[in-house]
Amino acid sequence: MAAPSTATRLCLLAGRTVSRLSATHRRAVTLAAGRSFLSTSSRNYLQFRLDERTAHSSLDLFKKNTGVIYRLLGVDPSHVPNNPERFRDWAVVFGEGQISSGRHYWEVTVxxxxxxxxxxxxxxxxxxxxxxxxxxxxxxxxxxxxxxxMTKNKTVPVTLVGKPDRVGILLDFDAGVVALVDTDKPRIIYTIKVQFKDPVCPAFGLWDGELLTHSGLEEPEGLK
Structure with missing residues (x-):
């Protein structure tokens, strides 16, 4: 299925804990050998495109793989290439960025x-x-x-945001920070503290409409 059931989604949005998927149902992911994930501009700003190999069959990529649109019916999963990197049960797509150090910033039109x-x-x-x-x-x-x-199936309400047209994501791998950024101020709205152990990449889930990513950006001044 491309999205959570109604009951599950209501629990998640209410901030309640929902049982995690059993580890016995997980599949190991093996990345293709020799693939390049991280791209930077001349000023060392993170640049990435969305990785079609990971995209669920209900998601279409557009604008040179910087945008993603949700299709209610989508493509029959049996009609897309079967590879271990693809999300089969959830409408998720990853960015082509393997990040293991540094401070990075990108924005998303929502x-x-x-x-x-x-x-x-x-x-x-x-x-x-x-x-x-x-x-x-x-x-x-x-x-x-x-x-x-949200992490570990637990949600925390984030207030004083409204519905902006565009938001930012700040990742500081070394400091263990993932932050939601108000691009108009600019300011950090909310921070998730993390102890990263393995390389990460930009990640997106979508169950309505479309998202457009903007990478290769300089971090706004004043973000701490």
Whole structure:
């Protein structure tokens, strides 16, 4: 299925804990040998595209793989290449960025979606899970006109955000920080503290409309 059941989604949005998927149902992920993940501009700003190999069959990529749109029916899963990197149960796609150090910043246009998650996840996160439901992904979500921070299937309400057209994500791998950024101020709205152990990449979940990513950006001044 491309999205959580109604009951599960209501529990998640209420900030309650929902049982994690059993480890027996997880599949190991093996990355293709020799693939290049991290791209930087001349000023060393992180640049990435969305990785089609990871995209669930209900997600279409566009604008040279910097945008993603949700299709209610999507493509028959049997009609897309079968590889261990693809999400089969959840409408998730990863960015082509393997990050293991440093401080990085990107933005996402969210004005055409009413239900999404965005943040980071371990590159080798199990493809049977959804971002935010395990201890290897850290995301900010929006649904039912409310924002929340989510990891390990636990949600925390994020207030004083509203519904901006565009938001930022700040990742400081060495300091263990994933932050949601108000791009208008700019200011950090909410911070998730993490003890990273493995390389991570940009991560996105989408169940309505579309998202457009903007990378290769300089971090706004004043973010701490």
């Amino acid at each position: 004005k055409k979606s009413q239900e999404f998650r965005l943040g980071v996840a371990e590159v080798l996160m199990p493809r049977d899970d959804c971002v935010g439901t395990n201890g290897s992904s850290w995301v900010f979500g929006y649904a039912q006109r409310k924002w929340f921070a």
